[in-house]
Amino acid sequence: MSPFQPWAHGLNEIRFQGGAEGFSREALSELLENVPLAIAVTLGPQQIFAFANRLFRSAMGMADEDLIGRTVSDVMGDRYTPEIRALRQRVFETGEPQELKDASLMLTPGTTTYWDIKLLPVRGGEDQISGILALAANVTERVRARSEADLQAREAALHNERLALAVEATELGLWEWNARTGEIFWSERQKEIFxxxxxxPATYEFWLSAIHPEDRERVVGGVGALSDPRSGGGLHAEHRVVHRNGDVRWIVSRGRMLYEVVDGELRPSRLLGTIIDITDRRRDEEVRQLLVQELNHRVKNLFAMTSGMVALTARTAETPKQMAAALRGRIEALARAHELIRPAITGSEPSDGETSVAGIVEAILAPHVNQGSPSQMTFEGPSLRIGPKAATILTLVLHELATNASKYGALSVPDGHLRITWIKGAMLTLLWQEEKGPTISGPPKAEGFGSQLARRSVTDQLGGAIAYDWRPEGLQVRIDLPLSQLNA
Known part of the structure; x- marks a missing residue:
């Protein structure tokens, strides 16, 4: 808004005669001399100063006698900008008032001031334009205040932009709850996580329903405690939220309750905070814990199995040499099994490629291959990855079968043949088929330790099945493992 209202009349319409009905020139000059506007009157096309009040003269840094009779161009010098010149020319030629907002003028060296300028025509007796009335208001403070406000707005916008980038980079959700009105704000990331x-719109009812039932009482109690200023106002909660589709996410919520004084008492005002989705981190921690537990379990089992192997081998071996050989083979099988599953436990890269059924079969039967002679063994099956638990059990079972085949079965004679095949259907089915070995008269009278261990491992730990068919032409074994257990 202009600091002055439009002047409705030319100076020629103001009565200068004395008396009760009008002002004298002296009275008018005295009145204009002290108004808080810079006022000047110039006459003729040459724009010669005929009047300038105190504020105008002060702004120009000149006394009254140094202004009157001189042209605008002479008085203003370099401050007489092309823009001001054009406006004054337009007033004199058209008789239309002109305005200029926030004009910057360096009226004194080193100091820039800002002015709102209004130029009005002065008309003579025949309504001819005889001069120009210039009114100027010093708006330097307004311009500087606006510039400062604009600067603060730009800095605030930049700060908000940086904050938004930081929040986006950290994938934080932002939320706010007005304790007095119940109003809730959730950022887009907050809604996505929930x-x-x-x-x-986010509502208290939705927030409450989204909290996992097992965590709800604890979380609601923690938030409710913030209503008491003695709580300190800090919130830190780690809990689960359940999506409408049943998906469960883990989050960490941090916040701060702000309080205000009402009727002399501190009362809760606003609760602000952030959340971050830590589902992946929680799952990684759970996996690591399971792996540590599994590793501890395996170590205990290895000691127990080794102890059992020693006791069993001592009872069944006929000589110390035979016992040493049998025991060494079983322990080496355990070592090979551990080496096969080590990458899966430690998270390191496999040294000999991924753990697979084919890799296990080849590793276990490698000691029974006679170099330089036609192979007695045939392996066939699809490429199939296998997890650490299933690999350990399959390794132990195949080692026991290979040991028996080399002692009593197809691998104990030069013409014997062993065929191993596996297929993937509803289950993983592995067939062990021996041919052309010593004739089998029937199943053994008692199931040995190795067979007992293999059976218990397949059935109890993997939920599978193992069946022995003691055919005269050679032993046939079928092992069925659930596909869901292969990555165990």
Missing amino acids: GLPKNE
Whole structure:
């Protein structure tokens, strides 16, 4: 808004005669001399100063006698900008008032001031334009205040932009709850973590229903405690949220309750905070814990199995040499099994490629291959990855079968043949088929330790099945493992 109202009349319409009905020139000059506007009157096309009040003269740094009779161009010098010159020319030629907002003028060296300028025509007796009335208001403080406000707004916008980038980079959700009005604000990331569509408003009821039932009482109690200023106002909660589709996410929520004085008492005002999705971190921690537990379990089992092997071998071996050989083979099988599953436990890269059924078969039967002679063994099956638990059990079972085949079965004679095949259907089915070995008269009278260990491992630990068919032409074994257990 202009600091002055438009002048409705030319100076020729103001009565200068004395008396009760009008002002004298002296009275008018005295009045204009002290108004808080810079006022000047110039006459003729040459724009010669005829009047300038105190503020105008002060702004120009000149006394009254140094102004009157001189042209605008002479008085203003370099401060007489082309813009001001054009406006004055337009007033004199058209008789239309002209305005200039926030004009910057360096009226004194080193100091820039800002002015709102209004130029009005002065008309003579025949309504001819005879001069120009210039009114100027010093708006330097307004311009500087606006510039400062603009600067602060730009800095605030930049700060908000940086904050938004930081929040986006950290994938934080932002939330706010007005304790007095109940109003709730959730950022888009907050809604995403909670599984709330962006176009749906956040409500207390939705927040409450989204908290996992097992965590709800603890979380609600922690938030409710913040109503008491003695709580300190800090919030830190780690809990689960359940999406509408049943998906469960883990989050960490941090916040701060702000309080205000009402009727002399501190009362809760606003609760602000952030959340971050830590589901992947929690799952990684759970996996690591399971791996540590599994490793501890394996170590205990290895000691127990080794102890059992020693006791069994001592009872069944006929000589110390035979016992040493049998025991060494079993322990080496355990060592090979551990080496096969080590990458899966430690998270390191496999040294000999991924753990697979084919890799296990080849590793276990490698000691029974006679170099330089036709192979007695045939392996066939699809490429199939296998997890650490299933690999350990399959390794132990195949080692026991290979040991028996080399002692009593197809691998104990030069013409014997062993065929191993596996197929992937509803289950993983592995067939062990021996041919052309010593004739088998029937199943053994008692099941040995190795067979007992193999059976218990397949059935109890993997939920599978193992069946022995003691055919006269050679032993046939079928092992069925659930596909869901292969990555165990």
